[in-house]
Amino acid sequence: MAERVYIFDTTLRDGEQAPGYSMNLEEKIRMAKQLEALGVDIIEAGFAISSPGDFESVEAIASAVERPVVASLARALKKDIDAAWNAVKKAKHPRIHVFLATSDLHLEYKLKISREEAIKRIKESVSYAKSLCDDIEFSCEDASRTELAFLAEAVECAIDSGATTVNLPDTVGYATPEEIGSMIRYVKEHVKNIDKAIISMHNHNDLGLAVANTLAGIEAGARQVECTLCGIGERAGNAALEEIVMALKTRGDKFGFYTNIVTEEIARSARLLSSTTGVKINPSKAIVGDNAFAHESGIHQHGMMANSLTYEIMTPESVGVVKTNLVLGKHSGQHAFSKKMQELGYALSKDREDALFLEFKKTCDRKKNITDKDLIALVEAQENPETQTWSLDSFVVNSGNRMTSTACISLKKSNEKIYQDVASGTGPVYASLRCVEKIIKHPFSLEEYNLTAVTEDRDALGEVFVKISDQSGVYRGRGVSTDVIEASILACLNAINKMLDENSKAIGQSQSAAKMSFENDMLIGHTDKKEQE
Numbered sequence: 001m002a003e004r005v006y007i008f009d010t011t012l013r014d015g016e017q018a019p020g021y022s023m024n025l026e027e028k029i030r031m032a033k034q035l036e037a038l039g040v041d042i043i044e045a046g047f048a049i050s051s052p053g054d055f056e057s058v059e060a061i062a063s064a065v066e067r068p069v070v071a072s073l074a075r076a077l078k079k080d081i082d083a084a085w086n087a088v089k090k091a092k093h094p095r096i097h098v099f100l101a102t103s104d105l106h107l108e109y110k111l112k113i114s115r116e117e118a119i120k121r122i123k124e125s126v127s128y129a130k131s132l133c134d135d136i137e138f139s140c141e142d143a144s145r146t147e148l149a150f151l152a153e154a155v156e157c158a159i160d161s162g163a164t165t166v167n168l169p170d171t172v173g174y175a176t177p178e179e180i181g182s183m184i185r186y187v188k189e190h191v192k193n194i195d196k197a198i199i200s201m202h203n204h205n206d207l208g209l210a211v212a213n214t215l216a217g218i219e220a221g222a223r224q225v226e227c228t229l230c231g232i233g234e235r236a237g238n239a240a241l242e243e244i245v246m247a248l249k250t251r252g253d254k255f256g257f258y259t260n261i262v263t264e265e266i267a268r269s270a271r272l273l274s275s276t277t278g279v280k281i282n283p284s285k286a287i288v289g290d291n292a293f294a295h296e297s298g299i300h301q302h303g304m305m306a307n308s309l310t311y312e313i314m315t316p317e318s319v320g321v322v323k324t325n326l327v328l329g330k331h332s333g334q335h336a337f338s339k340k341m342q343e344l345g346y347a348l349s350k351d352r353e354d355a356l357f358l359e360f361k362k363t364c365d366r367k368k369n370i371t372d373k374d375l376i377a378l379v380e381a382q383e384n385p386e387t388q389t390w391s392l393d394s395f396v397v398n399s400g401n402r403m404t405s406t407a408c409i410s411l412k413k414s415n416e417k418i419y420q421d422v423a424s425g426t427g428p429v430y431a432s433l434r435c436v437e438k439i440i441k442h443p444f445s446l447e448e449y450n451l452t453a454v455t456e457d458r459d460a461l462g463e464v465f466v467k468i469s470d471q472s473g474v475y476r477g478r479g480v481s482t483d484v485i486e487a488s489i490l491a492c493l494n495a496i497n498k499m500l501d502e503n504s505k506a507i508g509q510s511q512s513a514a515k516m517s518f519e520n521d522m523l524i525g526h527t528d529k530k531e532q533e
């Protein structure tokens with residue numbers, strides 16, 4: 001009978017550590033909920049000790065999801081373990097994930113401790129974590145470059161101290177599949193208590209072998225695999241969740257394992273990651289790239305028409321790439337629109353659907369055929385109306401090759417009042433952003449600007465992604481329109497609203513801290529007075 005492999009997703013920890021992939025609290029919660037819908041078994045929500053923001057997001061995710069185990073990473077230190085436990089303890093299924101490097105290279109140069117000291121630290125830290133939480137994972141960082149006899153000793157000690165999962169990472173992506181297989185077999189043969197724990201794999205992709213190594217690990221006896229959506233992560237990334245899962249599913253005949261992943265949620269999960277972070281998915285990316293199911297050449301198309309098995313080893317539908325026949329346009333009513341949204345897998349609230357339908361109708365006036373990609377772009381660019389301080393009322397932009405560009409923009413503030421201003425710049429986008437900045441009276445810097453066409457046609461929607469920053473942080477925004485200047489202004493406003501929201505929360509927090517300290521002063525004064533009486 002097929003055996004189960006547990007999927008440990010570390011998109012929000014190892015993945016989020018990678019440059020360009022950082023997410024704010026709201027985005028991490030949304031991502032965690034999607035990971036739950038995807039069916040992952042364990043969500044590594046962050047590294048609680050690393051920053052107050054990380055602590056807050058691990059804690060929030062612990063309360064936001066129900067079914068998956070929620071883990072926080074911790075070094076083999078009491079203060080890390082305390083922070084991890086405090087962040088995950090409200091989860092329905094909490095886990096503390098303790099790690100310590102075990103290779104001589106790391107022990108000597110990074111930790112500057114002996115092997116004996118390392119064993120002592122494993123024993124102390126895992127036992128301490130176990131006194132707080134039942135579910136403990138221990139990772140031997142750089143396991144693949146650790147001398148096998150010492151690796152076995154470290155694993156045995158971790159299990160004796162209470163670890164129920166032991167992870168053997170290829171931290172620097174150095175090992176080959178054959179070496180990973182030998183490492184796991186060695187641990188299974190030489191660790192006396194190995195039957196009391198699940199062996200886990202965690203492979204980095206520096207040589208492009210992360211998925212192959214993970215599959216080799218499973219074949220040798222690993223039953224938990226650590227991975228990220230689209231393989232994001234430190235340096236060249238981690239093993240890609242979707243590739244491992246679809247390899248096990250598509251080649252069930254060879255591997256004989258199953259996972260509880262709802263594979264139809266894969267495309268949506270990858271899309272959410274991309275739309276949240278603004279990092280595009282490589283078109284050739286296995287499983288989730290735009291070209292993964294495209295058949296351009298005549299020979300392939302002919303074969304596909306005769307029998308899709310000729311060139312298709314899995315169906316696009318099985319990973320949630322829906323190809324529907326229902327084409328929407330100007331004359332489509334809300335019923336057809338709603339049906340289409342369901343087909344695309346969106347469960348929208350009534351209010352959200354109404355707002356999107358309005359947006360859709362406006363787009364129909366400018367664009368004849370609305371494709372699935374257009375609809376997806378519209379849905380994913382739409383933001384929570386409650387946090388929209390500024391919205392676009394109207395704009396006029398003049399631009400040409402022998403003139404300075406000028407922008408005249410009217411913005412509506414949440415109080416319904418309209419504000420208008422003009423600005424000039426060396427290009428239409430520059431002039432527009434300057435004008436917006438003048439109206440909102442809050443300076444910001446543009447860190448990144450990206451414009452892409454959603455589809456190939458001439459009347460395609462333009463999708464603009466921006467990153468702006470002020471002293472409080474970096475904010476992402478997205479805007480979609482047939483007019484690229486409008487898309488630019490919308491993207492900018494989207495980021496500005498997040499920035500202002502964050503700024504007002506920070507002001508609120510400092511005001512309530514000041515109020516509390518004032519009240520405390522009053523209380524102390526009152527007590528002092530009483531004592532004097």
Ligand code: KIV
Pocket residue numbers: 014099139140141142167169170171172202204
């Ligand atoms: O790559 C690695 O070794 C890790 C561990 C902390 C699990 O991310």
Ligand code: ZN
Pocket residue numbers: 014169171202204234
């Ligand atoms: Zn890692």
